[in-house]
Amino acid sequence: MSGLDPQALALVPVMTEWRHDFHAHPETAYAETRTAAKVAQLLRAFGWEVTTGLAGTGLVGTLVGSGGDSRVVGLRADMDALPIGESPGRAHGSTQAGRSHACGHDGHMAMLLGAAKILAERRDDVPGTVRAIFQPAEENEAGAKRMIEDGLFDRFPVDRVFGLHNWPLLEAGRFALRAGPVMASCDLFEIVLTGKGTHAAMPHLGRDVLAAAAHLVAAAQTIVARDIDPLEPAVVSVTQMQGGDTWNALPETVTLRGTARAFAKDVQDRIEERLGALVEGLALAFAIKADFRYERRYPPTVNEPEATRLAQAAAEAVVGAAGVETDPKPSMGAEDFAFMLERRPGAYAWLGSGAPGQAMLHNAAYDFNDAVLAAGASFWLALVGRFFRR
Ligand SMILES: [Zn+2]
Ligand SMILES: [Zn+2]
Numbered sequence: 001m002s003g004l005d006p007q008a009l010a011l012v013p014v015m016t017e018w019r020h021d022f023h024a025h026p027e028t029a030y031a032e033t034r035t036a037a038k039v040a041q042l043l044r045a046f047g048w049e050v051t052t053g054l055a056g057t058g059l060v061g062t063l064v065g066s067g068g069d070s071r072v073v074g075l076r077a078d079m080d081a082l083p084i085g086e087s088p089g090r091a092h093g094s095t096q097a098g099r100s101h102a103c104g105h106d107g108h109m110a111m112l113l114g115a116a117k118i119l120a121e122r123r124d125d126v127p128g129t130v131r132a133i134f135q136p137a138e139e140n141e142a143g144a145k146r147m148i149e150d151g152l153f154d155r156f157p158v159d160r161v162f163g164l165h166n167w168p169l170l171e172a173g174r175f176a177l178r179a180g181p182v183m184a185s186c187d188l189f190e191i192v193l194t195g196k197g198t199h200a201a202m203p204h205l206g207r208d209v210l211a212a213a214a215h216l217v218a219a220a221q222t223i224v225a226r227d228i229d230p231l232e233p234a235v236v237s238v239t240q241m242q243g244g245d246t247w248n249a250l251p252e253t254v255t256l257r258g259t260a261r262a263f264a265k266d267v268q269d270r271i272e273e274r275l276g277a278l279v280e281g282l283a284l285a286f287a288i289k290a291d292f293r294y295e296r297r298y299p300p301t302v303n304e305p306e307a308t309r310l311a312q313a314a315a316e317a318v319v320g321a322a323g324v325e326t327d328p329k330p331s332m333g334a335e336d337f338a339f340m341l342e343r344r345p346g347a348y349a350w351l352g353s354g355a356p357g358q359a360m361l362h363n364a365a366y367d368f369n370d371a372v373l374a375a376g377a378s379f380w381l382a383l384v385g386r387f388f389r390r
Contacts (some may be wrong), residue, residue: 001319007118008377015114015373018042020092023108023217023368026081026099029137032057034080035109039134043115046120046245048132051156054315055146057136060156063119065126072129073387074158074344075380076337077112078105078138087364103139103361104166104353107368111164111376118381127388131156137336142298144336153343160307161346162383163337166368166378170352173375175315176328177349179308183301184233186334187272187294190257191216191279193243195288197252207208209254210243212286216256217241219278227274228267231382235261235332236271261332263300301338304345311347317373351376 010040018038025034036057040050048061057079086093086100094100101107116132131153137143138142172178193213198206215237228234236258243254260271273293315324328350337348353372 003378004374005118005319005378005381007121007382008114009374011114011117011377012256012374015110016370017371018225019110019368019373021296022109023092023101023244024095025145026094026096026101028083029080029139029141029143030056032079032136036134036136039079039109039113043116043132046117047123048116048120052205054150054152055136055143058143058147058150059134060152061116061132061134061327061375062156063116063123063126063130065128065129065130066124067388069128069388071388072131072158073384074131074133074161074342074346075112075115075383076133076135076142076161076163077108078135079104079109080137080139080143082139082362084362084364090367092137100364101368102363102366104366104368105138107166107370107373107376108164109134111373112380114373114377115380117379119384123171125382126384131158135162137215140297142336142339144339148159148339148343149289154337158344159309159386161340161344162311163340163346163348164351164379165335165348166353166372167350168354168358168366168369170350170354172352172355172369172372173319174323174325174352175319175349175379176325176352177303177308177311177347178327178330179303181300181302182330182348183298183335183338184235184261184330184332185268186298187260187268187296188257189295190251190255190293192255192291193283193288194290195286198250200248200250206250207288208287209252210250210287210330211243212282212288213243213256216278216282219282220275223271223274223278227270233269233332234267234271235264236275261334263330265299266323268296298334298336299338299342301335301348302341303347304341307345308347310386311383314379314386315349317382317386318378349379351379
């Protein structure tokens, strides 16, 4: 038995049209001007109050229900596309070379807009206030953080905030969300080793940074293996090593870059501290100079238990208890909704979008699975209903 909202189901052709339009006009971080204008125009047409210009292209829609309930629930969708060229062959294909909605944020917007339209039509049945938060720059550029710095939660207070992301690794129409950490922190590091370049046949006349870099890559593996509690997940990946121009000369410098992931702040602290110590010790051991930069990008995404139960109940109302995974394995990927969850209790859910031939996120062949639009919009509607019923 399907618990899809009949109005959401009826709205699928319209949501699909919006989704395809967003898809054809992808805009990357902080450049979502056409996208934001379309979202604002639609929300206003539905009867929502709209404030634009948070974090540049971000916007907040507010719908005050007629029940006089003072509580406020926030629903968030991300708007940005990726600098990834898309594989050709779809009618609604990207019109922008080298850019595409390869993470499905086009679908996220369409599902929240669908719910927003229906909520406005049902305003008399909405007890309190609903805010639709459309944020820019989820991919790497921390649009959520900038919206918060622009006064998001001061100007538009919410009691709880929720996010929804499609997940191709999960069967289409299933939901997955758990209390506690669901996505990892994401930090980046850069290490520049400076020695003395020399003729490759006379290494003793220089200071070899490549040999030092090789030791450093190996030593970095011991952080997770030897410095972190084995019961705490963590990743340290060196992803770039640049140095040298030819085969018969040793270079003066080598640059290493990489990323670290964790689910807890003390693990993040430990990785930064240990990596710094390794770099320092290595420079001393090899008599070279080392510059170390460690940058905290996204914190871990941590779901608050009570809000998680609420969102799980909403998902169960849509697809039944068997369709909801309440203890999925967290992902070592990162998500900037983490910044919102640092400020307000809430939860971040995955909506399965997997189907035969469905590509994974951030892939040129990826396309949002329109078959889940109704489930996503129904989830938002069920969530709002449950939020005010508490
Ligand atoms: Zn993404
Ligand atoms: Zn995404």
